[in-house]
Amino acid sequence: MSPEMSKWRFYMDRRLDTRRYLKSRAFLLVLIVALICTFVITTICAINNIVVEQNQIQQKSVTPVFDLVNRELLKPLYLAESFANSFALESEIYAEHVDEDALLKKLEKMEKRFGVTVFLALEKQRRQYMSDGRAFDLNEGEVYWYFEALQEDKAIMADLGQAEDIHLFFDVKIVGEGESFLGYVGVGEPIATFLDKFDEYKSQYGYDFLFVDDRNEIVLTSFADLIIIDQFAPSLSDLGAFSSRDIDLRNLDSETVVMRNEEYMISEIAIQEFDWRLLLLTPTEMRKATVTKTLLLNAFMTFALVASILAASYALLLQYKFSLESSSLTDSLTGLSNRSFLERQYIRLRKKQAMLCVVVCDLDRFKSINDTYGHNVGDEVLKHTANILKKQFREGDVVGRWGGEEFVILVPSKSADLGIKIAERTRQELASAQIYADGQRVQLTASFGVCFGSAEKPMAKLVGMADVALYQAKDQGRNRVIAKDFYSTVSMDNFRASA
Known part of the structure; x- marks a missing residue:
């Protein structure tokens, strides 16, 4: 082939490759545009269809939702009525003198069993008893709900209480013979319990709730910025959407209001037991346009925000992990190592195939x-014990709080003698400790169980054998040291080392 022909073929091949390249780029560009248009169109259609379908689902689901909300509200009420009419609290209700300790324990058991806060307010004693262990006088000007209840004279009331942790309480009036007023029994649940249920339905159906009492005060709501943070509920008329004179606050069914730049249609149902109304706020068609316009922008911003938060969270989590590992290995009361740290140190000794004494105090x-x-004195005793243990044992020993009033010490040693001697010396030091409470010396003694063995054995076995020795020390009169050798069937049951 001549040079001119070769040049021509090369030139034509380059033109063909360029056309193919341009065609492929154009096809790819068209494909991307088509995909984007398809995505946008299908997304807009999907959003519109979802909103329409969601509104239909909301309207069809009104009755089931009302039933569910009523059940959630009436459950604690039924419990309160049951307590008021049962024999569980009868002896305290009719007693001239109440055994407060016994009553508080009974209320505490009721709270643990039913998972709700329980209280009893007695008119004769003018005292209120709570399942969290509190008891206080019902003084006018201090306990508002009680005197409001006396004025309203209702058989059933619902009110807010516990400013530090807002609860919704359901109060049932207790009436004795001859319609004599005896007090109130009540059941309460945290506001957060109800909000969790609201969030489930809001996520599924997209609507919000407002619970309004007979004074048009908002008692419960799914709006985060209207959640009650003290015992005083906001008024419905304080919201701009309900402040218009054209709106009848006593009959809001089928009304439309605009809140937070969104239009809602209201469905209303009465809760006769409390003289409340439930306002169900369903977004209208305006929501479709809002969602359509903001979807892509919100998606991008959400992605960027989530990515930034994830990156920052990852960095913070790494830093938190290091600080948490340090704090999680220390007993907060005594400052000693905790059980987790003891187990880690035992693994370290196992890798060294070390011999050691496990001392249980x-x-x-x-x-x-x-x-x-x-318990305050008890805590001081635990701290004092921890200080003595730290002083008596060597620097290489691992001293930790195993739990409650029990301590475990890992003493690397070639024989049981060292662990026994240190345990006996510590026992004597504890017995002579000078701890006083209310001018009286607190008599402090301790029993010790010592087990000698190899760290190659599981820690549970050595600790278990040391526990056996400890139980024998307890059975033999306490305040003594008993040791066992892991490799011997002969125990040193009657051994008591001298310092």
């Missing part, structure tokens, strides 16, 4: 100290 009659002097 348990304070004698610690419950009696708590019962006699109170």
Whole structure:
């Protein structure tokens, strides 16, 4: 082939490749545009269809939703009525003198069983008793709900209480013989319990709730910025959407209002038990245009925001992980290592195939100290014990709080003698400890169980054998040290080391 022919073929091949390249780029561009247009059109159609379908579902689901909400509200009410009419609290209701400790324990058991806050307010004693252990006088000007209830004289009331953790309480009037007024029994649940249910339906159907009492005060709502943060509920008329004179606040069924730049249609149902109304706010057609216009922008902004949050969260989580690992390995009360740290250190000793003594220390009659002097003194005893343990054991030993009044010490050693001697010395130091409460010395003793063995064995086995020795020390009169050798069937049951 001549050079001119070769040049011509090369030129034609380049033109063909260029055309193919341009055609492929054009096809790819058309494909991308088509995909984008298809995505946009299908997205807009999907949004419109979803909104229409959602509104239809909302209208069809009104009755089931009302039934569910009524059940959620009436459940605690039924419990309160049951308590008021049962024999569970009868002895306290009719008693001249109430055993407050017994009553508070009974209310606490009721709370644990039914999962709700329970209270009893007695007119004769003018005292209110709560299942969280509180009891206080019903003084006018301090306990508002009680005196409002006396004025309204209703058999059933619903009110808000506990400013630090807002609860919705359902109060049932207790009436004795001859219609004599005896007090109220009530059941309460946190506002958050109801909000969780509202969120489920809001996620599924897209509508919001407003619960309004007979004074047009908003008691419950699914709007986050209207959640009640104290015991005083906002008024419905305070909302701009309901402030118009053209709106009859006593009859809002089928009314339309605009809230937060969105139009809603209201469906209303009466809750006769409390003289409340439930206002169901369903978004209208305006929502379709709003969603269509903001979808792509919101998607992009959400993606960027989520990506930024995820990146920042990842960095914060790494930093938090390091700080959490440090704090999670220390007992907050005594400052000693906790159980998790002891288990980690045992694994380290196992890798070294070390021999060690596992020493278990348990304070004698610690419950009696708590019962006699109170838990604050008990905490001081635990701290004092921890300080003695840290001083008596060596730097290489691992001292930790196993749980409650029980401590575990890992003592690397070639024989049981060292662990026994240190345990005995610590026992003597604890027995001579000078701890005082209310001018009286707190008698403190401890029993010790020592097990000698290899870290190659599971920690649970060595601790278990040390526990057996500890139980023997308890059975033999407490305040003593008993040791066992993991490799020997002969125990040192009657051994008591000298310091």
